Amino acid sequence: MDNTFSVYKIDDRSLIAFIKREIHNLALQLGFSPHRAAETDIIVAELTSNLIKYASGGELLYRAHFNDDHNEIEIYCLDKGQGIENTAKIMNDGYSTSNTLGQGVGAIKRLSNDFQIYSIKGWGTVQYIKICDKSDFLIPLPTNELNFSALSVNYPGEKVCGDGYYVKQTKRGFQIFVGDGLGHGVHAQEAVQQAIKVFKQSGDSDPCAILRGIHDQVKKTRGLVATIASADYKSEHWSLCGIGNINTRIHNGLENKTYTPYNGIIGHNIPRTLNNTLVPYQKHQIIVMHSDGLRTRWNLNDLTSIIKQNPSVIAATLYKDNVRGTDDATVLVGKII
Template identity: 80%
Template sequence: MDNTFSVYKIDDRSLIAFIKREIHNLALQLGFTPHRAAETDIIIAELTSNLIKYADGGDLLYRAHYNGSHNEIEIYCLDKGIGIENVTKIMNDGYSTSNTLGQGLGAIKRLSNDFQIYSMRGWGTVQYIKICDKADFSVIHSENELNLSAISVNYPGERVCGDGYYIKYSKKGFQIFCGDGLGHGAKANEAVQQAIRAFKQCTENDPASILRYVHEHAKKSRGLVATIACADYTTETWNICGIGNINTRIYNGLDNKTYTPYNGIIGHNIPRTLNNTVVPYQKHQIIIMHSDGLRTRWNLAELTSIIKQSPGIIASALYKDNVRGTDDATILVGKIF
């Protein structure tokens, strides 16, 4: 299954039935029982109708995903409405801020396998929902030191994404690849997928050497930009190297640093000299990497208590505020535990 999210702008009530039917059919294709698909309908209906009633519209992102033992549908619901002042109160079944009867966010939480919400008055709301084919499946969060989530969406109108990411794990640590093929569409997708295949095959341990290896294996492609961040448990260091405009930041609390990549195009022309940036690897850090489909002038400090949230909520909050809508877009957020 593709790891990109489909995006719908929900700005008219007439869209609700169409989107509900599309996700219902997707659920059945994934092997959901008719009863579980009907529960999915309730979730989608509540999310989309709330966007129209309370936020004057918003975005619904969704994808199908196979997670090793089960099929699941992941959904992000994003809006720039007035926000929710008391999330705990509104989570109760049947609660409504209007005079209409509603299932409420409590029903969404009850019917989903994982539900997360972040809201700020005057800013809006982001919600994450995971619906598994088995209603009683308990979501177990990663036991790795890295807890990571990513959102990747196609350029509007394209069937494939020109961005890509991949994470390799080992006993010594992990390596993160985030890349963006030049332009968008099939040729950009081919370039980034060639790079990911090379990244998977490469046995080097430092980002600069890995980028040189990827460069050699991407010469027949359109070309791409990419950054690789490698965490080493033994030396307790990050090694980071990038070519082209992938934005990379590491947060320690609210203190952060952006790591500047080299100029060049992987597969065409890269600098003769590539050096890794070496920084301490510490618990509770947050690493954020994204393509130029998102604006770079953002600051987590502007979002109250956002660093306490899950990587998926952080990624969706930054996506909501900064997606350009004129290119493929990918944002990857990892928290170190």
């Protein structure tokens, strides 16, 4: 299992039983007890039936995650339906808009270890759910200044993803890598995973130098495009460098700026001269990095209160509105706390 999400378009009730069974079996593979797997069934059933009932369909994305102290299943539920006017109200048991018992969203929240919902009237709804093997496990708070989430999906029909990302702590702060192997499939994955291996092992603080090191080590692969963003707590600056079309933006409140990468292909041809872009590093910034599997014509300021949401919801929102569906797609969102 890798970091990518499996994606199902939910437009017919006949799919619900299949998806429930698939996620149920996944839960058992992760070591969930039969009781916890049954609670997972309830969550999946409520999510999928609500998609059909209220939004005439949508998408369900899920993945398994192995951790040192717990295992978990992450689920996104996305729709472009009528939206919800009062999300706080629908999470109360007993509230219903369809003459039912009104326990759907309340049950999802109660049985999940983490539940987030974001909705705009006429735009649709994004829901994020994390289900851990232990129902009473408390999701730990971020241990450093970066709270991030990433969402990756494969090119339709592919079993592996040619995109990749990695975040690592450094002595001076942290570094973020987002890359996209040329094309899609196994060979694209080989290129980006080799690049991530070099990135992990590099002790350099200079994104340009790291990219040059990656370039030297991936020449036998198909090649890739990538951007590295390095945050330095002491100097209070970001250092950014990218080669190829990874879109990178940093938001400061209502202001945001896109940082243009160099032309080239890592592993094949890169510019002789590379320079980092220095950007002030500040509390409450939001950094967004994504591959060209998403369109670039988006603006967080167009979405009501989106910057108040956690990174997982912001990432899913950008995916919902902008995924092309013709390539691997990755979006990483980080909030400085």
